[in-house]
Amino acid sequence: MCEILIKTNCPHCQSSKVVRNGKKRNGRQNLLCRSCGKQFLPQYRNRGADPTVRQLAVRLLERNSGVRDTAEALGISRKCVLDNLCRHAGKICIQPAERHYASVQIDEAWSYVGKRKKGKYWLLYAYSPQKDEILAYSCGGRSAKTVRELLSKPEGVEIDEYCTDHWKAFAKVPPPEKHTVGKAHTKNIEGVNTSIRARNRRFVRKTTCFSKKKENHLAALDLMFNYRNRRKAKHHTF
Incomplete structure (x- = not known):
């Protein structure tokens, strides 16, 4: 089976091993990263769904930007910022490094x-x-x-x-x-x-x-x- 590599980087891991992976229900092209296994779109109509924008939102929150400031700077809603905050925090586990x-x-x-x-x-x-x-x-x-x-x-x-x-x-x-x-x-x-x-x-x-x-x-x-x-x-x- 022949795979066509796309000249774009994965927004999750920055890998260039990106291939086409079918289409969404609305007919838009879907992409798949062969390195991390995550799927994404070439462009997002909703900025809040863009993985790159989500990562920027988390970085701004880590550096003490407020929810409203982050939403204004990235052009997304406050709800989207809070959803990203809770989603990212759900993956965090504060554990001591020593015994x-x-x-x-x-x-x-x-x-x-x-x-x-x-x-x-x-x-x-x-x-x-x-x-x-x-x-x-x-x-x-x-x-x-x-x-x-x-x-x-x-x-x-x-x-x-x-x-x-x-x-x-x-x-x-x-x-x-x-x-x-x-x-x-x-x-x-x-x-x-x-x-x-x-x-x-x-x-x-x-x-x-x-x-x-x-x-x-x-x-x-x-x-x-x-x-x-x-x-x-x-x-x-x-």
């Missing part, structure tokens, strides 16, 4: 979700200063339940020491023999908090930049922490 950590610092931040000045939503996350890595995070109320959920997430990981501030909920969950309290022991994660505020406007302009839905808020956190863990060697403050 043992000598010391882990935990801190909290908050923003609004759903309603301004009423829907306060807390973020707790665990950070390894030795590896410069976000290990896990949890969201919810400012309670021991959220702390317990956070500590249960790094499954199969041995942690020798938990460093926190004097927040009461922290005293109820970590084992006392592994728990170290004091601002002097959380200086590293405070620096990460600063970079989070610089890279996610949900934690800075809280009354004007907040997610209306929890799933969008969690998707934005997945995107942010995954990006930081991937880029930590190149950009300390991401």
Whole structure:
């Protein structure tokens, strides 16, 4: 069987091994990438369906562009931007790279979700200063339940020491023999908090930049922490 190679690159993997692969129901030519196995069209009538535009939307969101800014810059709808955010975040899994950590610092931040000045939503996350890595995070109320959920997430990981501030909920969950309290022991994660505020406007302009839905808020956190863990060697403050 003879295959005709098309002079175009795959928008997913940039491979040039692209062949014709039948036609869509509307009669438009369909293309197939022999390298990654994904199908696409030579041109898209709807910009939001173009894989290249989708990738650009994710990159802009990773670099702290707002949903409206991204939609305006790329000429697509806000719904399309949010759909891309949730779709990409659904493929992300924040997992510790190691099985043992000598010391882990935990801190909290908050923003609004759903309603301004009423829907306060807390973020707790665990950070390894030795590896410069976000290990896990949890969201919810400012309670021991959220702390317990956070500590249960790094499954199969041995942690020798938990460093926190004097927040009461922290005293109820970590084992006392592994728990170290004091601002002097959380200086590293405070620096990460600063970079989070610089890279996610949900934690800075809280009354004007907040997610209306929890799933969008969690998707934005997945995107942010995954990006930081991937880029930590190149950009300390991401």
